[in-house]
Amino acid sequence: xxxxxxxxxxxxxxxxxxxxxxxxxxxxxxxxxxxxxxxxxxxxxxxxxxxxxxxxxxxxxxxxxxxxxxxxxxxxxxxxxxxxxxxxxxxxxxxxxxxxxxxxxxxxxxxxxxxxxxxxxxxxxxxxxxxxxxxxxxxxxxxxxxxxxxxxxxxxxxxxxxxxxxxxxxxxxxxxxxxxxxxxxxxxxxxxxxxxxxxxxxxxxxxxxxxxxxxxxxxxxxxxxxxxxxxxxxxxxxxxxxxxxxxxxxxxxxxxxxxxxxxxxx
Numbered sequence: 001x002x003x004x005x006x007x008x009x010x011x012x013x014x015x016x017x018x019x020x021x022x023x024x025x026x027x028x029x030x031x032x033x034x035x036x037x038x039x040x041x042x043x044x045x046x047x048x049x050x051x052x053x054x055x056x057x058x059x060x061x062x063x064x065x066x067x068x069x070x071x072x073x074x075x076x077x078x079x080x081x082x083x084x085x086x087x088x089x090x091x092x093x094x095x096x097x098x099x100x101x102x103x104x105x106x107x108x109x110x111x112x113x114x115x116x117x118x119x120x121x122x123x124x125x126x127x128x129x130x131x132x133x134x135x136x137x138x139x140x141x142x143x144x145x146x147x148x149x150x151x152x153x154x155x156x157x158x159x160x161x162x163x164x165x166x167x168x169x170x171x172x173x174x175x176x177x178x179x180x181x182x183x184x185x186x187x188x189x190x191x192x193x194x195x196x197x198x199x200x201x202x203x204x205x206x207x208x209x210x211x212x213x214x215x216x217x218x219x220x221x222x223x224x225x226x227x228x229x230x231x232x233x234x235x236x237x238x239x240x241x242x243x244x245x246x247x248x249x250x251x252x253x254x255x256x257x258x259x260x261x262x263x264x265x266x
Contacts, residue, residue: 112198144161
């Protein structure tokens, strides 16, 4: 008797979707939201030894990027799973940081890749409140407790302090890329680490990616022509609509304060 045909015998390669802005806030791409789905992906990948990361992200929090990237590497080394990242339209800054957690990186010729740099931004409203006769009352313990206060004039020492932080994070970012890409970085580092983004064609020439392909192509390359992608996506948080429609003024102030304090990879 010949072998029985089994309709579900095709190879399944787990594909974890990492999509969106990287931030600690609920509903964003972050460690808390990604860890469970990555755990599931690694559990499924034990059979094939392969896991694909489908990345679609402009970046965001440096801390969350590092937490997710380090988690992926720990699991990959423990479970002996080969990681392949596939960048869609966008895998820049923190998005590229995540891609570097993979053993190999693929993208489209027109994907936006790179942007290996760090930024922090905010607003300066000291002239605005003075012009409108607004008096701000605040008490602190510690001369630098309100460093980079958006309602106070900019101080030179605050700028120097923040620039130092940016430079430190940039060094860590560069070291991460060097460690993960190694000898595949083919060009002068000044072209790779200047913070600029580029298309996939140039990224390949500089060694930031290994080749071109979409998720379906990569899945078939890893598991054979009959292989199928098993998509895994982080679950949205409960009460998402309440988060979206919360008080607009409160949200705007949160963003202003956060931008003044958080170092982002964009």
